[in-house]
Amino acid sequence: MNTTLRFALFSVLMLSLAACTKQTKAPEPEPEPYVPPAPVETPVVDDGRYSPEDLDTDSCLRQRVVYFDFDQDALKPEFTAIIGCHAKYLQDRPSARITLEGNADERGTREYNHALGERRGNAVSSAVQASGGSGSQLNVVSYGEERPVCTSSNESCWSQNRRVEIVYTAK
Amino acid sequence: MNRLLMLLAFLLVPLHGLHAQTLEINPISGSAAALPIAVVPFDYLGASVAPDVDLAAVVRADLNRSGSFRTLADRDLVERPLRQSDVNFGTWRLLRQDYLLVGRVLDDPAGGYRTEFELFDVAKQERLLGLALSGRPGNMRDIAHQVADHVYEKILGTRGAFWTRMAYVTAVGLGRDTTYSLMIADADGHNPQTVVRSREPLMSPAWSPDGKRLAYVSFERGASSIYIQEIATGAREVVSSFKGINGAPAFSPDGSKLALALSRTGNPEIYVMDLASRALTQLTNHWSIDTEPVFTPDGRSIIFTSDRGGKPQLYEVAIEGGEARRVTFSGQYNARATIEPEGRIAMAQGAGNVYRIAVLDRRYGSGGETRLISPGNLDESPSFAPNGSMILYATRENQRGVLYVVSADARVRQRLVLADGDVREPAWSPFRQR
Numbered sequence: 001m002n003t004t005l006r007f008a009l010f011s012v013l014m015l016s017l018a019a020c021t022k023q024t025k026a027p028e029p030e031p032e033p034y035v036p037p038a039p040v041e042t043p044v045v046d047d048g049r050y051s052p053e054d055l056d057t058d059s060c061l062r063q064r065v066v067y068f069d070f071d072q073d074a075l076k077p078e079f080t081a082i083i084g085c086h087a088k089y090l091q092d093r094p095s096a097r098i099t100l101e102g103n104a105d106e107r108g109t110r111e112y113n114h115a116l117g118e119r120r121g122n123a124v125s126s127a128v129q130a131s132g133g134s135g136s137q138l139n140v141v142s143y144g145e146e147r148p149v150c151t152s153s154n155e156s157c158w159s160q161n162r163r164v165e166i167v168y169t170a171k
Numbered sequence: 172m173n174r175l176l177m178l179l180a181f182l183l184v185p186l187h188g189l190h191a192q193t194l195e196i197n198p199i200s201g202s203a204a205a206l207p208i209a210v211v212p213f214d215y216l217g218a219s220v221a222p223d224v225d226l227a228a229v230v231r232a233d234l235n236r237s238g239s240f241r242t243l244a245d246r247d248l249v250e251r252p253l254r255q256s257d258v259n260f261g262t263w264r265l266l267r268q269d270y271l272l273v274g275r276v277l278d279d280p281a282g283g284y285r286t287e288f289e290l291f292d293v294a295k296q297e298r299l300l301g302l303a304l305s306g307r308p309g310n311m312r313d314i315a316h317q318v319a320d321h322v323y324e325k326i327l328g329t330r331g332a333f334w335t336r337m338a339y340v341t342a343v344g345l346g347r348d349t350t351y352s353l354m355i356a357d358a359d360g361h362n363p364q365t366v367v368r369s370r371e372p373l374m375s376p377a378w379s380p381d382g383k384r385l386a387y388v389s390f391e392r393g394a395s396s397i398y399i400q401e402i403a404t405g406a407r408e409v410v411s412s413f414k415g416i417n418g419a420p421a422f423s424p425d426g427s428k429l430a431l432a433l434s435r436t437g438n439p440e441i442y443v444m445d446l447a448s449r450a451l452t453q454l455t456n457h458w459s460i461d462t463e464p465v466f467t468p469d470g471r472s473i474i475f476t477s478d479r480g481g482k483p484q485l486y487e488v489a490i491e492g493g494e495a496r497r498v499t500f501s502g503q504y505n506a507r508a509t510i511e512p513e514g515r516i517a518m519a520q521g522a523g524n525v526y527r528i529a530v531l532d533r534r535y536g537s538g539g540e541t542r543l544i545s546p547g548n549l550d551e552s553p554s555f556a557p558n559g560s561m562i563l564y565a566t567r568e569n570q571r572g573v574l575y576v577v578s579a580d581a582r583v584r585q586r587l588v589l590a591d592g593d594v595r596e597p598a599w600s601p602f603r604q605r
Contacts, residue, residue: 071482106549106567107521107524107526107549108483108504108506108519108521108526108551109463109476109483109506109507109519109551109552110374110375110507110551110552110595110596111374111375111418111419111432111462111463111476111507112460112462112463112476112478112483112506112507114374114388114395114416114418114419114462115416115418115432115434115439115460115462116460118415118416118434118439119460122437140415141390141393141394141395142395142416143372143390144372144374146342146351146372146374146390147346147347147349147372148345148346149345149346151345151570151571152570153548153549153567153570
């Protein structure tokens with residue numbers, strides 16, 4: 001097999017993996033049928049290190065949102081894999097920087113939610129550091145309830161707003 | 172047909188962003204205790220152009236909104252006296268009015284208008300007030316609010332708070348395409364003006380006690396910072412931009428200090444900043460969330476929100492620091508206090524998914540008496556009028572934020588709604604200097 005073919009096959013595999021696991025990201029309003037996620041086995045490139053292209057192609061790294069329960073900042077077990085791969089990315093690429101944007105749903109007061117969003121950001125930051133990311137690569141900003149992605153007053157919307165977004169400011 | 176309705180709806184959108192909606196009288200508590208007063212139209216008797224404001228209508232709307240008065244409907248004004256010599260007290264007694272307000276607008280020799288008004292006690296057939304106010308043509312709503320303040324104060328013995336303003340935040344758009352504006356408007360929602368506009372969130376406006384400056388939180392530097400801005404000139408400065416949260420500013424009653432919440436130690440704590448020296452005093456030191464500080468009217472302590480007991484509740488701490496004492500004991504979730512001059516505290520009270528405005532009067536009982544004064548479901552950000560008679564708050568209706576004003580006794584409630592976008596975080600101004 002020549003390199004081009006190998007790369008092409010690899011890309012196809014990656015894309016299909018990405019397509020399969022996308023559904024685990026969040027409750028999205030797309031009417032696509034639910035496909036159970038494939039076991040997350042991060043495809044390993046030659047030296048096992050992530051490269052910036054992986055941010056767009058790797059099924060784990062493409063997941064950039066961590067969701068929380070109401071008035072909670074405890075990380076739910078289903079997000080352990082995401083935290084792990086972003087921590088590995090930071091380890092592999094010391095020049096990479098992440099801003100963790102903490103958010104809350106609309107219930108409760110705005111400044112309390114400003115603080116709650118920071119707690120959530122800090123929880124993700126601690127977990128990324130525990131998995132090998134460096135604190136100097138991480139920055140937490142809380143937007144409280146000021147940046148909702150959904151504005152209906154019901155649980156399906158609130159659950160999308162209680163989140164930490166992982167934003168790469170340097171790849 | 173639909174298109175025609177839409178066109179009509181479009182034509183009906185007011186020119187001013189905010190406008191007052193119909194008054195809701197709470198059918199349970201009723202408005203029986205409200206004092207009946209007839210406000211007769213103030214005719215223009217000058218030789219130039221009549222003012223573009225119906226002064227009597229503005230005065231009536233103010234008095235009704237307070238919950239303390241019930242004005243006679245325009246159609247029931249069978250006589251329209253303009254001065255004392257025109258008044259037949261028998262007529263107003265038959266109409267069961269306790270008070271009668273008459274007035275007229277004249278040309279002021281110095282320019283603008285001169286508004287003369289007289290207030291009568293119908294039963295005693297006695298004149299209680301006879302005053303004149305001068306105003307420029309563009310200022311006639313201000314004059315009407317001042318007339319309402321004089322009437323309120325003469326009858327109830329408490330200064331009126333109609334000639335005041337409010338600050339609030341609007342958001343137009345969703346997600347990263349949202350534009351945020353910090354606005355000020357008259358307390359009835361008229362004359363909105365933009366103080367600052369940003370593509371990043373704006374939060375937590377707070378008035379200086381002289382009403383000349385606003386402190387607020389802006390994310391325009393990428394993370395939260397606290398600004399103080401002079402309203403008249405637009406000049407502003409960053410007073411707090413530490414790592415982490417810079418939130419919840421509140422001026423001290425003398426204007427020399429700013430209480431705020433900072434998480435520069437890694438956890439949100441309450442601080443007091445001396446505005447002249449910018450020196451910070453840390454008042455709390457606890458692993459919990461401590462935020463939303465407000466000074467008590469005597470300036471000696473601070474009421475704040477903390478979840479140190481598990482759920483958010485209000486606590487009080489002396490401005491020298493020390494042990495914080497819990498203030499709220501009824502309700503699962505009590506946060507974001509606002510205090511009026513007599514010491515009553517309004518807050519957002521949550522139970523399950525329902526958030527309402529509650530008023531705590533600590534003068535009664537052991538832990539004080541708490542009353543809910545709003546119907547829910549997502550009521551927040553209460554702000555007392557400077558005389559404690561009314562409370563502004565924000566809620567959500569049809570996926571957008573709207574403002575309500577409710578009398579402190581919950582008898583009367585009125586919605587103030589922006590024509591476009593989401594309105595939140597109303598902050599009632601201090602009294603204006605007469």
